[in-house]
Amino acid sequence: MPVLPDLYAAEPIPDSALSEVTRLLASADLFRYTAPDQAPVSLLEQEFAQMLGAKYALAVSSCSAALFLSLKALALPERARVLIPAFTFAAVPSSVVHADCVPVLVECGDNYRIDMSDFAAKLPDADAVIISHMRGHTSDMDAIIALCAASNVPVVEDAAHSLGTTWNGQNIGTLGAIGCFSFQSYKMINAGEGGIMVTDDADLAARAIIMSGAYEHTWMKHAIPADAMNRWQNQLPLYNLRLSNLAAAVIRPQLDELPRRVANGRRNHDHVAARLNTSDLFHVPAPLNGECRAPDSIQFNLINVSDAQTQAFAQQAADRGLKVQIFGQSRDNARAFWNWQFLGDTPDLPQTRAMLMRACDLRLPARLSLDECDIIADLLLDLAKTLATSKAA
Numbered sequence: 001m002p003v004l005p006d007l008y009a010a011e012p013i014p015d016s017a018l019s020e021v022t023r024l025l026a027s028a029d030l031f032r033y034t035a036p037d038q039a040p041v042s043l044l045e046q047e048f049a050q051m052l053g054a055k056y057a058l059a060v061s062s063c064s065a066a067l068f069l070s071l072k073a074l075a076l077p078e079r080a081r082v083l084i085p086a087f088t089f090a091a092v093p094s095s096v097v098h099a100d101c102v103p104v105l106v107e108c109g110d111n112y113r114i115d116m117s118d119f120a121a122k123l124p125d126a127d128a129v130i131i132s133h134m135r136g137h138t139s140d141m142d143a144i145i146a147l148c149a150a151s152n153v154p155v156v157e158d159a160a161h162s163l164g165t166t167w168n169g170q171n172i173g174t175l176g177a178i179g180c181f182s183f184q185s186y187k188m189i190n191a192g193e194g195g196i197m198v199t200d201d202a203d204l205a206a207r208a209i210i211m212s213g214a215y216e217h218t219w220m221k222h223a224i225p226a227d228a229m230n231r232w233q234n235q236l237p238l239y240n241l242r243l244s245n246l247a248a249a250v251i252r253p254q255l256d257e258l259p260r261r262v263a264n265g266r267r268n269h270d271h272v273a274a275r276l277n278t279s280d281l282f283h284v285p286a287p288l289n290g291e292c293r294a295p296d297s298i299q300f301n302l303i304n305v306s307d308a309q310t311q312a313f314a315q316q317a318a319d320r321g322l323k324v325q326i327f328g329q330s331r332d333n334a335r336a337f338w339n340w341q342f343l344g345d346t347p348d349l350p351q352t353r354a355m356l357m358r359a360c361d362l363r364l365p366a367r368l369s370l371d372e373c374d375i376i377a378d379l380l381l382d383l384a385k386t387l388a389t390s391k392a393a
């Protein structure tokens with residue numbers, strides 16, 4: 001039996017991070033605003049903005065902090081209604097609650113993307129929209145941006161899992177008013193924790209910079225026009241959600257690794273997807289037109305099976321050493337909307353619920369070789385045979 005690859009081990013941080021971390025430890029210059037200029041966090045912001053083709057970037061403590069600051073920067077009224085997809089991570093509705101807004105959940109289809117008819121129906125009552133590109137699946141951004149522009153509703157992109165994905169050639173995270181990314185360990189760039197937000201709007205950037213904790217005139221160390229900053233000086237609370245220089249020193253060398261990780265992640269995903277789609281029991285939804293993905297995991301649906309068969313499939317995979325998560329079937333899963341009890345009553349969203357009850361989630365890191373991907377695909381296709389036999393019985 002070939003040995004299954006470890007799907008949880010992280011890729012090593014590039015060696016070049018070490019000399020910078022050593023320098024920072026020796027000087028103890030860990031706070032972004034201590035050095036007069038060229039602090040690692042500031043350099044990261046400039047490099048990230050340039051890489052994405054955005055005017056401004058603000059590095060913060062997490063993507064959740066970036067989402068919270070985005071809503072705050074938009075200056076929404078209290079109890080503003082924010083549309084979010086019902087298929088997302090619990091951190092997304094949490095950031096909405098944190099910003100004193102009310103999340104409104106929108107149905108998602110069995111291709112994991114926002115259901116556009118439910119979106120259009122709920123948009124007239126919305127003050128803002130967070131499009132969470134969950135697991136890097138892009139919803140129909142042409143339709144979403146057009147509908148929101150027509151209604152004058154701002155769009156925040158939760159691109160935590162979409163770094164490197166493009167839509168009609170444009171980087172995900174630069175389509176809406178603000179884009180938010182994560183440097184948590186399970187994302188394309190790993191600093192343990194961290195996040196960054198990008199925007200082309202100087203006032204949104206200025207407001208977010210101050211609220212992230214740029215007190216007094218520390219904003220002068222940001223690459224942003226002074227007039228925008230002067231408009232907001234002393235007007236806003238400081239939430240102190242800054243990133244440390246140590247995190248930036250770990251992130252910056254990984255920016256150069258991104259094209260390889262994106263290319264290999266897509267190669268691995270598409271290889272396993274094509275193999276799984278040879279079985280009638282599996283379906284890997286195709287990307288949308290215009291979408292070029294950067295996956296580090298794969299999602300697939302089990303077709304025409306019962307709950308019992310779905311659970312047996314996950315158990316048999318686990319028995320053979322492969323952890324396949326079925327979003328709706330594991331207890332207390334943070335991606336199943338009915339577990340977001342902190343929201344009070346969650347609405348019944350039958351379409352999203354049905355998807356979550358059959359959608360399988362498997363990590364597929366970019367560092368795997370195609371041979372290792374085949375070991376995983378072989379095992380899954382073997383389990384499909386067992387599943388087919390149980391269906392026939």
Ligand SMILES: *Cc1c(COP(=O)(O)O)cnc(C)c1O
Nearest residue numbers: 062063064091134160161182184
């Ligand atoms: C990871 C993730 C987040 C949260 O990111 P943090 O940096 O851990 O706060 C939000 N949304 C999605 C889609 C994610 O995958």
